[in-house]
Amino acid sequence: MNDIEKLIQIMGRLPGLGPRSARRAVLHLMKKRDSLLQPLIAALDDVHRNVRSCGICGNLDAADPCAICRDSARDAGALCVVADVADLWALERIGIFKGRYHVLGGVLSALDGVGPEQLAIAPLLRRIEAGGISEVILALGATVDGQTTAHYLADRLQGLDLAGGRLTISRLAHGVPVGGELDYLDDGTLIQALKARQKL
Amino acid sequence: MNDIEKLIQIMGRLPGLGPRSARRAVLHLMKKRDSLLQPLIAALDDVHRNVRSCGICGNLDAADPCAICRDSARDAGALCVVADVADLWALERIGIFKGRYHVLGGVLSALDGVGPEQLAIAPLLRRIEAGGISEVILALGATVDGQTTAHYLADRLQGLDLAGGRLTISRLAHGVPVGGELDYLDDGTLIQALKARQKL
Known part of the structure; x- marks a missing residue:
């Protein structure tokens, strides 16, 4: 397997990318070496080196504990x-x-x-x-x-x-999503929304 | 912008990935550091360093001229x-x-x-x-x-x-795609297929 095929195979394991779209993405990267391929390598490298899971809450951040756990205003x-x-x-x-x-x-x-x-x-x-x-x-x-x-x-x-x-x-509350039409709503949501009706 | 946001933004510029799927892909990469993130960085790096456009035909290959242009059997x-x-x-x-x-x-x-x-x-x-x-x-x-x-x-x-x-x-010939139903075919293709009909 050559370098390009290997890259396509790895890219195809990302969620949302199949073999076909992975091929398209790799060809796009080859066309935009300076504006996309190089920045992507650098950004992946930065994340790999700098980002870790917070030992307290599991958030991803450059520091452990993460910014949210360290924020005393919260x-x-x-x-x-x-x-x-x-x-x-x-x-x-x-x-x-x-x-x-x-x-x-x-x-x-x-x-x-x-x-x-x-x-x-x-x-x-x-x-x-x-x-x-x-x-x-x-x-x-x-x-x-x-x-x-x-x-x-x-x-x-x-x-x-x-x-x-x-x-x-x-x-969290269950109910009609904001912007939602009753007509298109599933029965389960409608039942929850009716049971949890709120006084005006 | 922190490292993760930067990576999501760059990933979102790949064809087939929007901001939402780029976020999902990055989180997936963070979960599979050893089995996916590291191999991806290595594969991108290999392609960046090794793959170039063939000066004769424009194919992508590790060598210039590419394997197809060099193949004397072709x-x-x-x-x-x-x-x-x-x-x-x-x-x-x-x-x-x-x-x-x-x-x-x-x-x-x-x-x-x-x-x-x-x-x-x-x-x-x-x-x-x-x-x-x-x-x-x-x-x-x-x-x-x-x-x-x-x-x-x-x-x-x-x-x-x-x-x-x-x-x-x-x-290339135009006509009915293999496995295609006439009923679902657009008029243009059907006209081409009829005009270029082949004797049996």
């Missing part, structure tokens, strides 16, 4: 549990939540063989047992696996023997 | 003109054509401002004027721009004053 008493770093980024983009995070590294999945041991659940329990956290938001996807994980975590958290009083556990 | 008298290296690879995959290639680097396009000067047309004419080539296959896409380019090239080639006799110029 509320250390509120912990938002997410499945992936991408979810953490999504929540940071809206900029509403001012607490800290905990990245599980996935959700429980019987089908994919993901049990509690494969996720950062033990470190989560240790963080909460260490005290100082009064609210946990389970910000997991509204999928079967996401909700299974949320229920499992809620059970485990409620079973903790906490010295410092009660722990508030919540999940 | 018919130097037959030249297949393609728009891009990807087309050359597609033809090599079927393994039927045993001549040499000429990569134009695109097709004429009034809309995108691509004129004959932007393509490797002058080098193509020089190759043919140098003699030894008896057949030219214009293997360009059956798009408006591809066919415009093929007609333009046919005109230029027929206008050449060749010492060594006649030059056969052909294009």
Whole structure:
């Protein structure tokens, strides 16, 4: 296998790129050596050398602990549990939540063989047992696996023997997405939206 | 902008990847540092250092002239003109054509401002004027721009004053794609297929 075929094969293993689009991407890189190939190599190298997982929350950052865990202006008493770093980024983009995070590294999945041991659940329990956290938001996807994980975590958290009083556990609201038409909504969402109707 | 954001921005400039899929790809790379990120950096580096354009045909290879141009078992008298290296690879995959290639680097396009000067047309004419080539296959896409380019090239080639006799110029056949249903075929293709019908 020559150098180009090897590169195409590796690129094809990225999510969202198949063999065909990997070939297209590689040819594009060859056409834009100075403006794209070289900067891409440099950027990958920088990330490889500089970026690590935060030992506390699992976020990706140039420093460990990460900028969010180090930020003393953020509320250390509120912990938002997410499945992936991408979810953490999504929540940071809206900029509403001012607490800290905990990245599980996935959700429980019987089908994919993901049990509690494969996720950062033990470190989560240790963080909460260490005290100082009064609210946990389970910000997991509204999928079967996401909700299974949320229920499992809620059970485990409620079973903790906490010295410092009660722990508030919540999940994200389910309902009609903003901009959504009722007509196009699935039944499950509509049921949730009706049950959780809010007084005006 | 931090290292990760920079990498996501550069990855998002690859064809087939938008900002969202670039983010996903980068997170995937971070999860598979040893099995994907490191091999990707090495493969990009190898390609950057080793692969170059063939000075004769425009193919990408570790050597210049490329393996196809150096292969004396291939018919130097037959030249297949393609728009891009990807087309050359597609033809090599079927393994039927045993001549040499000429990569134009695109097709004429009034809309995108691509004129004959932007393509490797002058080098193509020089190759043919140098003699030894008896057949030219214009293997360009059956798009408006591809066919415009093929007609333009046919005109230029027929206008050449060749010492060594006649030059056969052909294009790929148009017709019903193998496995194609007539019912789903566009009118243009059906007209071409009917006009070029073949005796059994």
